[in-house]
Amino acid sequence: MSKAAEIDIVSVSKVYGATTAVHSISLKIPAGSYCCFLGPSGCGKTSTLRMIAGHESISSGDIRLGNAVVTDLPPAKRGTAMMFQSYALFPHLDLVENVAFSLKMKGVEKEARRVKALEMLKLMQMDAYATRRPAQLSGGQQQRVALARALITDPEALLLDEPLSALDPFLKIRMRAELKKLQKTLGITFVHVTHSQEEAMALADIIVIMNDGRIEQAATPRKVFEEPATAFVARFMGDHNVLSGRVVASKDGVTTLEVPEGQTFSVRGNGKTVGEAVDIGVRTDRVRLNVASDKTLGFNGVVSNIEYRGASVKITVAGAGSDDFTVIANDNDYFAKPVSVGDAVSLSWALEDAVLLGRA
Structure with missing residues (x-):
């Protein structure tokens, strides 16, 4: 050849x-x-x-x-x-x-x-x-x-x-x-x-x-x-959720944004100014699912769909301005504490599981 x-x-x-x-x-x-x-x-x-x-x-x-x-x-x-x-x-x-x-x-x-x-x-x-x-x-x-x-x-x-x-x-x-x-x-x-x-x-x-x-x-x-580069990549690849809002604070290497519904979320990353529109991606397999509470790192939402996939379960939640915020749960974890469509749930994730997305 x-x-x-x-x-x-x-x-x-x-x-x-x-x-x-x-x-x-x-x-x-x-x-x-x-x-x-x-x-x-x-x-x-x-x-x-x-x-x-x-x-x-x-x-x-x-x-x-x-x-x-x-x-x-x-x-x-x-x-x-x-x-x-x-x-x-x-x-x-x-x-x-x-x-x-x-x-x-x-x-x-x-x-x-x-x-x-x-x-x-x-x-x-x-x-x-x-x-x-x-x-x-x-x-x-x-x-x-x-x-x-x-x-x-x-x-x-x-x-x-x-x-x-x-x-x-x-x-x-x-x-x-x-x-x-x-x-x-x-x-x-x-x-x-x-x-x-x-x-x-x-x-x-x-x-x-x-x-x-x-x-x-x-x-x-x-x-x-x-590290998806943009919100489009994050959504198209399907392994990150996207939250969109405006920067309310940026210091010590952490940017905080507020979504139109009022919740705030933090992500590692600099170089953003207060008031600037930003998107963050959150890994679908790193989101934790609990019964709704006031002490959440993420947000409270309502389960809109559940799909059993064998080794994992895909749970779709509406909240924080997203109709289809996705959680991919391990099957054992899910069936130990199952949820149903219509349940109020609390979602949370670690700071490291969010990524600051660029804009094309």
Whole structure:
């Protein structure tokens, strides 16, 4: 395999008529890393992937792959390969011919491309099916063939557009493990678009969270989980609650805010002025749930929903200006002192379990 390449996205925008899909984003994806673009539908993640691939023109800015500026190069000349969401296999060709197709287009002699195609099918554990056609394969098998076809060109970067979205939940988890193993084996840069937080957390070395055509945060999964950069990231990842208010005090490294309903909350962090609008994130798994009392570090609220999840229980509480403040409780803790919808409860957490969020 060819060596991995760093991908450098420099002030890249994509404009469709009056609509800006991607707003001047800049990002360095380290060579040999697994990068996941994550965000809701329409946030610009697929447009960005297609611009890296050359399937979408860049309105302004540049994309560099390794030492080469590839902004104006056609897809075949970039050193990237793309695996499409639909797999886009040719129904009338067997697997060897499907995988070898790009080499055929490059004029590689038949026997040489056949040998290389079989080598790629073997890498994907699909060599036993070489003479079959795509319709005779399961979804997971078709995906492996699409991967083999993308990798046969020895790309420096493999681009994957929601590659697991068509698979059933069990196969998704298995293919996740295989993609990660494949990326480590090949050592090339993988750029993977997904709308699944779980998928991005499981696969990525670096997660790029997009919203409305902009990058909200680009960091390791652990950093995104423990220190979400903005209220959007905290809400989208689902592991932090967000409380919004105005600063009433800031001293000794602690900022205190007041929410419109009158409660005050503290968080570690400086640099905020009194009266400034701020958001804080509170870890859902660190919130403690007790019978309502006047002596609470957090706030009193009313239970609006309970979901049993096996090892944990998700309790949703309305209060402090939030309709869906979430508590993730250990199943043993919850069933030792269960609550019901409509119960008044007291929520509390430690100062260390809140994070001061930035504003994009």
